[in-house]
Amino acid sequence: MSHLFFGYFASMIIATSILVVALKNPVYSALSLLVMFFHVAGLFVTLHAEFLAAVQIIVYAGAILVLYLFVVMILNVKQDDRYHNQWRAAGFVCAPLLIEAMVLLSGGAKARMTGTQAVPGPSAESLAPDNTLAIGQTLFSTYLFPFEVASLVLLVAMIGAIVLAKREIGEPDNPNPMLRTKAAE
Amino acid sequence: MTTPISYYLILSGIVFLTGIVGVLIRRNIIAILLSVELMLNATNINFVAFSDYFRDLGGQVFVFFALTVAAAEVAVGLAIIIALHRSRSTINIEEFNLLKW
Missing domain, CATH: 1.20.120.1200 (NADH-ubiquinone/plastoquinone oxidoreductase chain 6, subunit NuoJ)
Known part of the structure; x- marks a missing residue:
């Protein structure tokens, strides 16, 4: 199932x-x-x-x-533009990664069959039945400092997005210099 | 009867590779950012699969942080795209060669 x-x-x-x-x-x-x-x-x-x-x-x-x-x-x-000519680069990146994944996974299966397990298996106790409660307790005890850092990341991203996307006061709609000179003439 | 962990690894590997191919071959910047989202989701699948496998909630908490970073990345990335589109009137990646040597 x-x-x-x-x-x-x-x-x-x-x-x-x-x-x-x-x-x-x-x-x-x-x-x-x-x-x-x-x-x-x-x-x-x-x-x-x-x-x-x-x-x-x-x-x-x-x-x-x-x-x-x-x-x-x-x-x-x-939508006139589609792919650009990096098929070869994509192939060079992906083919070794794919082969590597295959080798690693087949090696892992072999190790499991022979009983020499590199990683410990699943532990016996099950996860807490209340997932939200358990995540909250973990997040606010063990990972409290990363949680605060995440809030800082969000603040910086918010300010950065506003600064990057805002238009200066008095800046015209179309900043293309050709169009601007044409309009001035 | 549970699904073996290697199935999840293969799934997330395939999704991650799709994301890499998308970043490399697409010319539209928005499509490239969508491919980055694919890669982030592939890592999230890995985190949750291992969290279930080891019965450790740390993996799920890290997915939480990955989500935060993804949201920040999308906000800043889309702001950069809007700024680029305003200055060049295109979002074709081959038109931007300012940092190319």
Whole structure:
């Protein structure tokens, strides 16, 4: 049963992530990324991480994707451009990584069969039944300092985004110098 | 009967590779940022799978932090894209060669 769920979620995640890269229109790419986020959230539920599944949908699908779609619609780009000529670079990066992953995984399976396990197996006690409570307790005790640093990161990103995207007072709508001189004439 | 951890590793490896290919071959900056999101999600899948495997909540907490960084990255990245589009009127990556040697 769990294999069935995993197979469905994994196949949908792979299919939609390939669609994100392959689709021409950025709006369609963002929408297939939305479908992928929902399936990743489903995968989190099967992995007993219910709180993260909810956060995944709220933050990724609710906030980040909407931001992407806003920018795509604001910029209103023509979709004449597609891929550029780095197929060879992509191949050189991906083929060794793929081979490496295959070798590592097959080696891991062999080690498990012979009984020489590099990593300890799953421990006996199960996770706490209340996932949100357990995450809250871990987050505010062990990871309290990283949590505060994360709030600082968010503050800096907020200020940075405002500074980068704002227009100076008195700056014209179209800063293209050609158009500006034409308008002045 | 639970799903073995290696399946999750293969899944996240495939998604991460898709993200790398997207970053390398797309010319639209927004599509490149979407591919970066794919890579971040691949690492999140890994974190949660190992968190379930080792019965340790640290992995899920780290997904939380990865989400924070992803949100910050998207905000700053999209602001940079808007600023670029305002100065050059394009978001094709090949038009930007200011830092190219």
